[in-house]
Amino acid sequence: xxxxxxxxxxxxxxxxxxxxxxAILVVPANTAAAAGTDxxxxxxxxxxxxxxxxxxAYRTHCYFPGLTPVQYFPKIMGKFMGKLxxxxxxxxxxxxxxxxxxxxxxxxxxxFLDQTPILVVTGTVMAVCAYAIYKGPVVLGRMSLLFIxxxxxxxxxxxxxxxxxMEPRNALPMLEFGIMPSIRASYVAQGWLAEFAFVSxxxxxxxxxSKPLKPMVGSILMVxxxxxxxxxxxxxxxxxxxxxxxxxxxxxxxxISYANFFEHLEAAGMVIWVSTLIVKLSVFYYIxxxxxxxxxxxxxxxxLIVPLGGIVLVTSIFMVPNQETLARVLATAVPxxxxxxxLAVPTLVWWFVALRSRLSSKKAAPS
Amino acid sequence: MEPNPQDIPxxxxxxxxxxxxxxxxxxxxxxxxxxxxxDRSLDGLLVYVENLSDMERLERGVLQPLRGLTREEVxxxxxxxxxxxxxxxxxxxxxxxxxxxxxxxxxxxxxDGLPYALTLGLASxxxxxIEQSSGENVVRGSQExxxxxxxxxxxxxxxxxxxxxLKTPTVTTGLLAETSLAIxxxxxxxxxxxxxxxxxxxxxxxxxxxxxxGMVEELIQDNPYSPFPQLLSTERPDxxxxxxxxxxxxxxTEGTPFVLIAPGNFFSFMQSPEDYDNAWKGTVSRLIRYxxxxxxxxxxxxxxxxxxxxxxxxxxxxxxxxxxxxEQIPFPVLVEALLMExxxxxxxxxxxxxxxxxxSAVSIVGALVIGQAAISAGLVSPPMVMVVAITGIxxxxxxxxxxxxxxxxxxxxxxxxxGILGLVGFVLAFAVVIIHMLSLTxxxxxxxxxxxxxxxxxxxxxxxxxxxxxxxxxxxxxEKHQSMFEKNRSSNNAGKKENxx
Numbered sequence: 023x024x025x026x027x028x029x030x031x032x033x034x035x036x037x038x039x040x041x042x043x044x045a046i047l048v049v050p051a052n053t054a055a056a057a058g059t060d061x062x063x064x065x066x067x068x069x070x071x072x073x074x075x076x077x078x079a080y081r082t083h084c085y086f087p088g089l090t091p092v093q094y095f096p097k098i099m100g101k102f103m104g105k106l107x108x109x110x111x112x113x114x115x116x117x118x119x120x121x122x123x124x125x126x127x128x129x130x131x132x133x134f135l136d137q138t139p140i141l142v143v144t145g146t147v148m149a150v151c152a153y154a155i156y157k158g159p160v161v162l163g164r165m166s167l168l169f170i171x172x173x174x175x176x177x178x179x180x181x182x183x184x185x186x187x188m189e190p191r192n193a194l195p196m197l198e199f200g201i202m203p204s205i206r207a208s209y210v211a212q213g214w215l216a217e218f219a220f221v222s223x224x225x226x227x228x229x230x231x232s233k234p235l236k237p238m239v240g241s242i243l244m245v246x247x248x249x250x251x252x253x254x255x256x257x258x259x260x261x262x263x264x265x266x267x268x269x270x271x272x273x274x275x276x277x278i279s280y281a282n283f284f285e286h287l288e289a290a291g292m293v294i295w296v297s298t299l300i301v302k303l304s305v306f307y308y309i310x311x312x313x314x315x316x317x318x319x320x321x322x323x324x325x326l327i328v329p330l331g332g333i334v335l336v337t338s339i340f341m342v343p344n345q346e347t348l349a350r351v352l353a354t355a356v357p358x359x360x361x362x363x364x365l366a367v368p369t370l371v372w373w374f375v376a377l378r379s380r381l382s383s384k385k386a387a388p389s
Numbered sequence: 390m391e392p393n394p395q396d397i398p399x400x401x402x403x404x405x406x407x408x409x410x411x412x413x414x415x416x417x418x419x420x421x422x423x424x425x426x427x428d429r430s431l432d433g434l435l436v437y438v439e440n441l442s443d444m445e446r447l448e449r450g451v452l453q454p455l456r457g458l459t460r461e462e463v464x465x466x467x468x469x470x471x472x473x474x475x476x477x478x479x480x481x482x483x484x485x486x487x488x489x490x491x492x493x494x495x496x497x498x499x500x501d502g503l504p505y506a507l508t509l510g511l512a513s514x515x516x517x518x519i520e521q522s523s524g525e526n527v528v529r530g531s532q533e534x535x536x537x538x539x540x541x542x543x544x545x546x547x548x549x550x551x552x553x554x555l556k557t558p559t560v561t562t563g564l565l566a567e568t569s570l571a572i573x574x575x576x577x578x579x580x581x582x583x584x585x586x587x588x589x590x591x592x593x594x595x596x597x598x599x600x601x602x603g604m605v606e607e608l609i610q611d612n613p614y615s616p617f618p619q620l621l622s623t624e625r626p627d628x629x630x631x632x633x634x635x636x637x638x639x640x641x642t643e644g645t646p647f648v649l650i651a652p653g654n655f656f657s658f659m660q661s662p663e664d665y666d667n668a669w670k671g672t673v674s675r676l677i678r679y680x681x682x683x684x685x686x687x688x689x690x691x692x693x694x695x696x697x698x699x700x701x702x703x704x705x706x707x708x709x710x711x712x713x714x715x716e717q718i719p720f721p722v723l724v725e726a727l728l729m730e731x732x733x734x735x736x737x738x739x740x741x742x743x744x745x746x747x748x749s750a751v752s753i754v755g756a757l758v759i760g761q762a763a764i765s766a767g768l769v770s771p772p773m774v775m776v777v778a779i780t781g782i783x784x785x786x787x788x789x790x791x792x793x794x795x796x797x798x799x800x801x802x803x804x805x806x807x808g809i810l811g812l813v814g815f816v817l818a819f820a821v822v823i824i825h826m827l828s829l830t831x832x833x834x835x836x837x838x839x840x841x842x843x844x845x846x847x848x849x850x851x852x853x854x855x856x857x858x859x860x861x862x863x864x865x866x867x868e869k870h871q872s873m874f875e876k877n878r879s880s881n882n883a884g885k886k887e888n889x890x
């Protein structure tokens with residue numbers, strides 16, 4: 023079934039949102055815990071894993087144009103094995119989608135709607151996302167292009183307005199314990215950048231003659247730069263306190279006070295953040311729904327939106343008991359899962375496919 | 390229903406035709422069936438609708454000359470067409486054609502022994518003169534607007550676009566009473582696919598009778614359930630001209646001054662013809678319009694959300710003022726806002742429907758109801774009145790009335806959700822509206838489409854005219870055409886000095 027077409031710019035911005043929306047919540051606090059004063063450049067170490075996961079997805083896609091991973095797995099390993107390998111992918115996608123929904127609800131119920139039941143908080147945003155993916159992924163692309171302006175504007179505004187209260191000396195001493203702590207601290211960021219492998223679900227939607235390589239590398243660099251900006255901002259403002267804060271960037275917005283008018287921008291920040299989260303959650307939701315429908319070989323994914331959304335909603339509520347557990351899971355297990363499923367396995371698949379095609383072409387050449 | 394004579398040919402014998410016509414037009418007091426005799430032996434019949442034809446020219450151009458003709462002359466094929474002193478004479482052979490011609494004002498001449506009838510192009514009726522447009526006003530620029538007559542409207546358009554490329558094919562539709570529609574487009578500018586699609590949709594209409602272009606719009610738009618308008622409707626010839634030059638297609642409907650333009654695009658609803666008459670300064674008014682578009686949709690909702698849930702966002706002194714005024718109010722902010730907004734909508738509706746003579750009464754009462762009286766009665770707080778007033782003004786700033794309807798409509802659900810979930814609900818509700826708008830298409834074209842980045846110069850902004858010009862909205866065809874034209878011109882003018890821009 024034709025799911026519409028995306029432009030490379032739309033895909034670039036959409037993937038940027040897919041990574042960065044929750045990364046700016048999770049990364050600063052986790053990086054601070056391990057890297058201390060070196061946290062500001064630590065996301066840089068995640069660049070290779072971002073590039074590799076994208077490149078592996080891209081190259082594998084070149085061998086199977088027009089197909090998504092769940093569709094080309096059976097072509098690589100045979101029908102039964104392909105479907106079998108697809109199952110853990112479907113499960114981890116469910117898990118990740120629920121995780122995003124849970125991160126959203128924790129973010130909202132914590133500082134904003136502390137009386138509202140979590141079911142309502144998650145349910146409303148899932149309903150909006152269901153509507154978005156019912157309208158098709160093309161709408162997601164257009165939406166991300168529209169929301170990039172307020173999001174970047176918010177970041178720039180925060181940097182400019184917080185400039186007077188920043189304390190660059192917080193970054194000293196630099197490299198106190200050598201380079202290792204900053205590399206170790208980039209663990210979480212590595213996991214998040216491995217999500218760039220999701221691009222393989224959208225590459226089939228690009229026009230046939232498009233060149234996604236440069237824009238996507240640009241997107242990865244944009245993510246790294248955003249993370250460095252947010253980390254630097256948090257470091258200059260809160261120094262070592264960062265690891266105690268759940269959402270340093272949100273607290274930073276609270277610091278803004280100008281002319282008795284620009285005060286307490288965290289609610290405005292939340293509005294913009296929620297709009298970008300709708301993009302991110304919709305992307306995950308869409309990937310879940312389309313992967314399941316592709317796995318079963320369904321023609322249209324739309325009948326699955328509501329039932330699968332229900333599963334995601336319930337999972338997101340029961341997956342972890344409280345925010346502390348969520349934070350621990352996010353800092354320990356989740357990046358590992360991401361690195362295995364979206365960096366290691368796709369890279370192996372790419373090598374396997376490349377090797378096989380080279381062998382078969384050698385075999386074909388003499389005959 | 391009368392059995393309409395469909396493809397039956399006209400009988401040469403008048404003794405057959407006359408009773409048929411008499412049955413068909415029985416009890417139609419405005420249809421005149423006038424028998425006469427030529428050369429004292431040949432019977433003839435003139436059928437027309439009173440006051441729909443030029444009576445004077447009918448007498449001078451048909452009845453008088455017929456007296457001087459002989460029987461043989463009249464019965465010679467082609468003689469009458471050539472010799473009647475009338476500009477437009479057409480022979481018709483089908484009964485239905487003759488009847489349609491009578492009903493559209495052209496008298497029909499039957500002669501005993503002729504196997505066809507002659508329609509005489511003498512249609513002329515009393516019509517409204519071309520007046521100033523009432524819905525879309527400009528300070529500077531053309532003041533004329535379309536009228537209810539299709540032919541007059543096409544002539545107004547033709548006067549502005551003197552090019553053989555302007556094509557105006559007609560479509561007739563309506564099951565019970567026929568309505569003439571005409572589409573207008575510029576050949577080589579509008580894509581043939583678009584023109585075909587418009588024609589196809591118009592021909593597919595099955596409806597008793599089309600009374601207004603709004604009905605046509607509803608029947609041919611892509612998403613009939615969307616609150617947002619997908620076709621531009623305007624009564625200004627200059628707007629139609631500008632859109633035709635951009636490669637769109639206009640649809641004229643008999644009986645209404647409102648012309649539809651397809652495809653509609655969000656940004657075209659926010660353009661006022663005046664933007665183009667004030668050089669780049671049009672950008673300023675355009676940006677203000679976009680700002681107030683957002684205010685018209687979201688301001689009450691934002692106020693409700695912030696005052697109910699996020700008081701810390703309000704500067705302290707203002708918060709104290711608001712708290713002070715709200716002390717007396719018995720309702721929550723949401724109820725207060727709904728009360729006032731509904732009241733305002735009621736006033737607006739009443740103001741529209743009332744006869745002009747009592748109109749001022751409404752404005753006096755309205756000012757009292759949503760003004761001082763409501764505050765002193767302790768029903769609403771002064772800040773709320775401000776919010777409602779600003780929202781009201783903002784919704785009047787949208788240049789095309791059709792675009793302000795969804796704003797007014799969607800304001801209420803967004804307000805209610807914001808009252809329940811605070812700013813989270815606010816952004817979720819707004820996101821639904823955005824998602825809906827992003828998924829809209831008009832004739833297959835996305836609602837927010839910018840065909841190229843250069844198009845940005847005439848959407849949010851309005852840059853210098855020579856940059857905006859010739860940016861064909863739908864295709865590169867015009868540009869190709871234009872460059873060919875320019876090439877020819879420059880080769881003709883080789884050696885001559887050209888004033889390039």
